[in-house]
Amino acid sequence: MNEQASRSERDDHVVLGKLTSPYGVKGWLKVYSHTSxxxxxxxxSEWVLRQDNALKRHRLLQGRxxxxxxxxxxxGIDSREAAERIAGAEILLPKAELPELADDEFYWHQLEGLTVVTRDGVVLGRVGYLFETGANxxxxxxxxxxxxPPAIDDRERLLPFLPDEVIVEVDLASGxxxxxxxxxx
Structure with missing residues (x-):
């Protein structure tokens, strides 16, 4: 099923990874995964692939x-040529299909864009993105x-995601x- 990826469709999905390049001659592809x-x-069992702003569903037959x-x-991808055509596609999942988390757990995509405020009400800015280090x-x-709201300055800050130490409260409803x-x- 091919469909143009409208803004609302992109907002309804989370990127799980990317198909990087063909592997062998029978349609296998190398996968770069963002999951942990x-x-x-x-x-x-089913991936939504986004390529050239179009979405297409594919059933995962095997992975290892x-x-x-x-x-x-x-x-539907059974040759190296077919694999070459979809190499570079992003692997998406509808957000509704993500496993439920405990109340004190969050997916990274939920934290991106939140306004970060100190206990004293000073606005530091917005969460641009997150990354892993070994520790946290x-x-x-x-x-x-x-x-x-306006931030105190235009600096970029790196804050460790340490609940109960640095992170006092996450309020998704208020952003x-x-x-x-x-x-x-």
Whole structure:
């Protein structure tokens, strides 16, 4: 099923990974996974692929570890040429199909865009993105004095995602995250 990816459709999906390149001659593809652990992406039996702003569903026939990465075989992709045509496609999942989390757990996509405010009400900016270090996840908070609400400055800050230490409260409904952080850092 081919469909143009409208803004609302893109907002309804989360990117799980990417098909990077063909593997072999029978349609297998190398997979770059954003999931943790990386092979969790193989637990979803159907993938939505986004390529050239079009969405297409493919059933996952097989997937496995290969070296330090993953390879997958999708329904309808049975040759190297077919695999070459979809290489580079993003692997999406409808947000509604994500497993439910406990009340104190969050998916990264839920935190991106939240306004970050200190306990004293100082707006540091918005969460741009997150990344893993070995010890903990890190929030990249981008300040924008012209933003809404305006941030204290235009600095980019790296805050460790440490609940009950740095992260005081996450309120998805209001779009805010309260942190225990000195704005001078």
């Amino acid at each position: 652990p990386m092979d969790s992406i193989l637990e979803y 570890h290969h070296g330090k990465g993953l390879v997958a075989l999708l329904e 996840d890190v929030l990249v908070v981008r300040g924008d004095p012209q933003g809404e 805010t995250m309260t942190v225990d952080w000195d704005p001078a850092f």
